Amino acid sequence: MKKRHEIQDTLERFFHLQTFRPNQEAIIQSVVSGHDVLAIMATGGGKSLCYQLPALMLSGMTVVISPLIALMKDQVDALLAQGVNVAMLNSSLTYDRQRAIEAAAVAGKIRILYVSPERAVQADFVDMLQKCTVSLFAVDEAHCISMWGHQFRPEYRRIKGLRAFFPGVPFAAFTATATRRVREDIINELRLQSPDVFIGNFDRPNLRYAVYKEPHREVRMKKIASYVAAHRNVSGIIYCFSRADTEEMAAFLMKSQIMAAPYHAGMSTRDRARVQEMFQSNTISVVCATIAFGMGIDKPDVRYVIHAHLPKDLESYYQETGRAGRDGLASDCLLFYSAGDRAKMLRLMEKETDEAKMPAVRERLYQLYFYCETKECRRKLLLKYFDQEMDNCGNCDNCAAKKRAAKKSVKSVPKNAELLPKEMEEEILFAAGELEGMLTVPEFVSFLIGLDRLKTKTLGLRRHKSYGVAKYYQRSVVTNTVEKLIEDGRLRTAGDSIKKVYSGKNVR
Ligand SMILES: Nc1ncnc2c1ncn2[C@@H]1O[C@H](COP(=O)(O)OP(=O)(O)OP(=O)(O)O)[C@@H](O)[C@H]1O
Ligand SMILES: [Mg+2]
Ligand SMILES: [Zn+2]
16 A cells, blocks of 8 residues: 555646546556456446556556557557657557667657557567566456457457566456456456456446337337437437438438437548537537447437447447436436347348357347346346346336336236246257256256356356356246246256256157
């Protein structure tokens, strides 16, 4: 703790800030003490500061590995403006410029060096780094390392190679979204040594989540338009499936005298900048966008985010809805979907994804679909996805429906046995085939949910690819489904005293 004053001084002197955001100080403390660190902090939570500030306190150079040139550039410009010696090395620079930066680094003149993951592992680069005093490696957007994350970048997997050349130099990893599986991947893939792990609070109590199943396109657009018309004096974002959809939606709203504009990657940089500027200055109230919109937008008073189509997974969804209500005031997050949307999304993903990654992609889409179909608290489910436990929020559509029902109900309605979506059955059958007779029904259910039960641990099953496939579902629902599969003869139980689960066909 002896460095506390020094940390505070650095914050004021270089960043002109007075106070820390939640977790920042503890993370910084841990990084400057030379520990390996994994920090998970919501979008906009202030992760950059957690490696920039230590970089200014440590004696040598900090190497920041970051996936996008645009993300590096913003940070480098901001730090240069504060008089910090920073540089970035990437393919957008000339050969001479790159050599000059390397020379400066070797001469100890650079405090923070930003590089892409590809560059970070190149032999020439590593040779050069070995001539420098490296005091810290910071890995930003660390979820890119995991195949289970939503932005897998295979190059990230090679970063661990650096550890052999720089034993004793701490690694700090940062990300905004990481499920438990992704967190474990980050720790393993970066070979983090007993890291200090910080997980921020992801809950946003001011966001009201609601989901509507609406297969008819026309009706869907009309419903959206009437919501927007009822909120015409405030700002909102509508995420659409395709470029054409953004244009159609914007035109549809304009017909109702609502100031809307489309925004998508097919527009020129200039047009996009203009739309963003008009939105920031409240000249237009609605942007109808593909996901290209939002990265780097920091408008605090966005009152609603509407998904006019099913997004691709819960991580993207939570990140996109997180753009609503940054000022802490009540805001709505509405999602419209249909089974057809899911099929359409799946086809698109199949086109864009290599086959090896498809199972993970598909799984994430199904989890999102389950979120849409659930009758349970939405926010609870969303946060559970990030391993954060909470009570029913009392604010989402399902919680509201329950409250209404409780008010109305005189006699209690018997609860129908809920089952998992059909696609999950395939996952279960696959798992049963892999585990043939290893587990009893309750153990098998624990395995599917990913519970740390003794058995799954001792058998080394926690690393199995099916471990936790049903982790976002309630135990009772998983049990119901397994029992139904047994009833249908698609699974079997067999054994003398203790019955174990087998796939239907292989029963002895
Ligand atoms: N302690 C602080 N006090 C005030 N503002 C802060 C503080 N820390 C960071 N910020 C500001 O918060 C904004 C977001 O910070 P930053 O870009 O580091 O977020 P991030 O966690 O990396 O988000 P993302 O996941 O989107 O990359 C920046 O404008 C930054 O200057
Ligand atoms: Mg960041
Ligand atoms: Zn709720």
